[in-house]
Amino acid sequence: MAAKARISVIGAGLMGHGIAQVFAAAGHEVTITDAAAQNLDTARSRIADNLRDLGEDESAAARVRPCADLANAVRDADYVVEAVSEDLAVKQKLFAEIERHVRADAILASNTSVIPITSIMQGLSRRERALGTHWWNPPFLVPLVEVIETQWTSAPTVALTMALHEGAGKKPAHVKKDVPGFIGNRLQHALWREAISLVEQGICDAQTVDDVVKASFGRRLPVLGPLENADLVGTDLTLAIHNIVLPAIDSRPEPSPYLKKLVAEKKLGFKTGEGFRTWSPTERAALHARVMQHLKSMA
Numbered sequence: 011m012a013a014k015a016r017i018s019v020i021g022a023g024l025m026g027h028g029i030a031q032v033f034a035a036a037g038h039e040v041t042i043t044d045a046a047a048q049n050l051d052t053a054r055s056r057i058a059d060n061l062r063d064l065g066e067d068e069s070a071a072a073r074v075r076p077c078a079d080l081a082n083a084v085r086d087a088d089y090v091v092e093a094v095s096e097d098l099a100v101k102q103k104l105f106a107e108i109e110r111h112v113r114a115d116a117i118l119a120s121n122t123s124v125i126p127i128t129s130i131m132q133g134l135s136r137r138e139r140a141l142g143t144h145w146w147n148p149p150f151l152v153p154l155v156e157v158i159e160t161q162w163t164s165a166p167t168v169a170l171t172m173a174l175h176e177g178a179g180k181k182p183a184h185v186k187k188d189v190p191g192f193i194g195n196r197l198q199h200a201l202w203r204e205a206i207s208l209v210e211q212g213i214c215d216a217q218t219v220d221d222v223v224k225a226s227f228g229r230r231l232p233v234l235g236p237l238e239n240a241d242l243v244g245t246d247l248t249l250a251i252h253n254i255v256l257p258a259i260d261s262r263p264e265p266s267p268y269l270k271k272l273v274a275e276k277k278l279g280f281k282t283g284e285g286f287r288t289w290s291p292t293e294r295a296a297l298h299a300r301v302m303q304h305l306k307s308m309a
């Protein structure tokens with residue numbers, strides 16, 4: 011793909027405007043579209059605000075062209091990425107429409123969080139140029155983009171997509187099979203399942219779970235991945251630990267009853283002020299600010 015590619019982003023919400031920002035900041039020409047006029051109209055100013063907040067060149071926002079008409083938004087694109095609502099029927103319908111207007115060699119990507127890419131792309135007539143690209147929020151601060159191939163995706167489509175994201179300063183990771191949760195969310199939710207189980211069993215409270223993670227292996231995680239860590243301590247020690255620990259940790263194949271009860275009681279976390287822990291508006295704002303500050307310090 012050219013150093014200055016034509017990128018089309020469908021959906022100008024939380025993820026879409028951030029993805030558009032990353033490609034524009036990397037020098038690409040970006041078109042963005044959205045079904046909701048208000049979200050489209052504010053996309054460029056939100057991008058400019060983000061760039062200002064990051065101390066980056068705001069002029070990149072001018073490379074993002076809002077376009078209300080889908081056909082016009084994708085017609086000349088080298089690469090189309092969809093970040094609309096997480097709804098399979100909406101995404102399938104959208105890609106069928108996109109395919110009617112794009113060039114035959116344009117790459118088509120979905121930023122779905124959890125819907126199988128195979129389900130989204132199965133109705134396309136040229137499925138070899140379609141794949142998943144799973145960004146993390148906020149797209150301009152979290153480096154990872156998982157690049158998910160399906161059974162139909164061609165090798166050049168994967169290679170061009172990996173190179174495009176690497177060139178835009180992201181850290182692409184090739185996911186070779188279209189499995190639920192890809193890589194990052196499988197790992198993250200394996201940890202969350204055990205975290206919830208520890209509380210459910212009365213072994214500790216929710217704050218203690220978070221304190222333990224943040225004060226122990228969480229400290230090392232930015233520089234020491236789990237398999238680097240296993241090699242560091244030794245695969246023999248890892249095996250000895252697994253022989254004792256794995257039979258004891260949660261392996262239920264469904265969500266915890268404890269989690270279901272919280273949801274049934276409308277303890278939805280930040281949204282209602284209580285989840286695993288209670289959250290005042292000040293505490294919510296402070297945690298959000300701490301996360302953003304931390305991500306900026308690592309950027």
Ligand SMILES: NC(=O)c1ccc[n+]([C@@H]2O[C@H](COP(=O)([O-])OP(=O)(O)OC[C@H]3O[C@@H](n4cnc5c(N)ncnc54)[C@H](O)[C@@H]3O)[C@@H](O)[C@H]2O)c1
Pocket residue numbers: 020021022023024025026043044045046049092093094095096097100104121122123124144145146147
């Ligand atoms: N929020 C996250 O942390 C996160 C992280 C990774 C992936 N994702 C995925 O990214 C996608 C977008 O998530 P979001 O958080 O940005 O959602 P959002 O609700 O902020 O934005 C979605 C946007 O899509 C628009 N839209 C809906 N249907 C449309 C259509 N048919 N055509 C054009 N525009 C349409 C909406 O108007 C809205 O502006 C979802 O698939 C989500 O699962 C989200």
